[in-house]
Structure formats: structure tokens, C-alpha cells
Amino acid sequence: MRGQLPSPPPPEDVLEIGAPEQFAALAHPLRQRLLFALGGRPATIRQLAGQLDAKKGNVAHHLKVLREAGLVHIAGTRQVRGGTEQYYQRTARHMVVAEPRAAGTAAMLAAFAQELDLSPAESHLTLRHLRLSPAKARELAETLAELVDAAEEVEAAEEDAEGRPLHGVLVALYQQALPPDTTGSAPVT
Template sequence: MSDHPPYLPPPEEVLEIGAPEQFAALAHPLRQRLLFALGHRPATTSQLAAQLDAKKGNVAHHLKVLREAGLIHIAETRQVRGGTEQYYQRTARHMLVAEPQAEGTAAMLAAVAQELSRSPAETHLTLRHLSLSPAKARELGETLARLVDEAEENAEDQPVHGVLVALYQQALPTSTTTA
């Protein structure tokens, strides 16, 4: 018997994040890591706790917060040894945060830092600042999104790799002089 139920894709392709409870749910690194972990297949609390090296009770609490925010749902339940095992799944394949909030962004970056530190393979992390016209920045953003989407192999027996893509316009320096 398999440790995972038959894979069914999330019910939605894209979920736009905008509700206050969704932003609050995204403001914790473990909840971000849980969303990362649920990006490819449903999993139980025990499976997620083992995968993320976290306490089962802590994982259960954060799954509840994510579920109440509508970011995950129970995809399947199974009867095991007199109990019920719940498999959690993201509600959408992609989650779009149109107007990121500082707390959620900080939590996501902290979660990525945790994932990088636990990676068994060599990682690649680059930060560059480029001078781009608005049209070129839009083109670069579309190209990066397309590259990431096209790279997915959907090979169950291969390791999962995290990809963080951020394209933003650097803020202009604030003037420190007064008139």
C-alpha cells in the first residue's frame, strides 16, 4: 500500500491572495514551508512533520490556520488502525499575492532560507540589480515565469527543487536633506 493517495491536482489553478486571514496565515515561515511541501502531492500531518523535521502538534496547528484561511483543504481521508488519516492539499497550484505585505514576504524569505540551509544539494542564490525599462522589466518577468512553468517535469521519482523568482523595482533613495 502506498504512503500517498492517488494524486489529484488541486481544484484551482490560481488562487489570488487578498483576504486578511490569508495574509495572516502567510506570515509564518512554517506555514510557508507547509505550502511548499504540499505543492506536489497531498500529505498527512505525520508525513509533513517528518519531512519538515517539525513537531506533529505544531504542524497540526499550522495546518489548521492554513485550512481556515482557505489555502489548503482535506483532499482525502482514510481509515487506519481505528483512526482517520487526513491528507491535506493546497487549494490551488499557484498562489498569487497581488499586493504582498511585509510580514508575509518576510516569512516567505525566512522559509526559503530554512529550505536552503537544509538542502542536501548545492544551491544557487543570486541577487542582481538591473537597469530596465518598464517594457523590458515586464518581458523579463514573463520570461522568468514561463521558464519556471516549463521546467516542471512531474517526475514522481525525482527530487523536488525550490525556485524563488522575484522581480521588483528598487525603491528610490529618500532624501536626507531638508530645505
């Protein structure tokens, strides 16, 4: 993009989400999409509004919420036509939600659905249910994380990656909740 600042690394590699204001900030699909958009490099309100097809005032409001929650920061400024343009960046390359909450998860999935709907290319979406021991579930989670990390490292090492399309990756592994007792028997008291 024209007028883009060089991409300094975020101050942290991993940020663990846990504060109530962080969960509140994650509970809106546009804020999720802003975090997605800021995953690659810093951007201005104008650039983000154009990329996400949103109003600049709306983007500014949601960036303020994300900034107050410690999820984004101002990475730099630049003088333009008598004003100062601010470049926003995520505070960490990776954000991990140790104990996901329903509102944040719903907003993330809604943002993901919007991204998927707007994708100009064919997407891949699969849901499977597997019977796994706790050890096998941990092994699968580690393998999935390693796979995504390896793809990210390869992309970062390639010199011509800047001009390539950006792809989103959503990885989830969860244990399905047990269904309520459907045998019809009354609890023993």
C-alpha cells in the same frame, strides 16, 4: 511514500492571495514550508511532520490556520488503526500575491532560507540590480514566469519524475525603492 493517496489536481490552478486571513496565514515560516511541501502531492500530518522535522501538534495547528484561510483543504481520508487519517493538499497549484505585504514576504523569505539551509545539494542564489524600462521589466517578468512554468510542465510530463529530488524555485522581480533625498536640500514649501 507508503500509504499515499493518488495525487488529484488541486481544485484551482491559480489562487490570488488578498484576504487579511490569508496574509496572516502566510506570516509564519512553518506555514510557508507546509505550502512548499504540499506543492507536489497530498500528505498527512505525520508525513509532513517527518518531512519538515516538526512536531505533529505544531503541524496540525499550522494546517488548521492554512485551512481556515482557504490555502489548503482535505483532499481525502483513509482509515488507519481505528482512526481516520486526513490528507491535506494546497487549494491551488499556484498562489499569487498581487500586493505582497511585509509580514508574508518576510515569512516566505525565512522559510526559503530554512529550505536553502537544509538543502543537501549545492544551491544557486543570485541577487542583481538591473536598470530596466517598465516595458523591459514586464518582459523579464513574463520570461521568468514562462521559464518556471515550462520547467514545471516538462517535469509533470516525465514518467519517472516521482523518484527525483524536489527543487524549490523562488523568483522575484521588484523595482527598488528610491533612496530618500540625500542632497541635503530642504523641501520647498
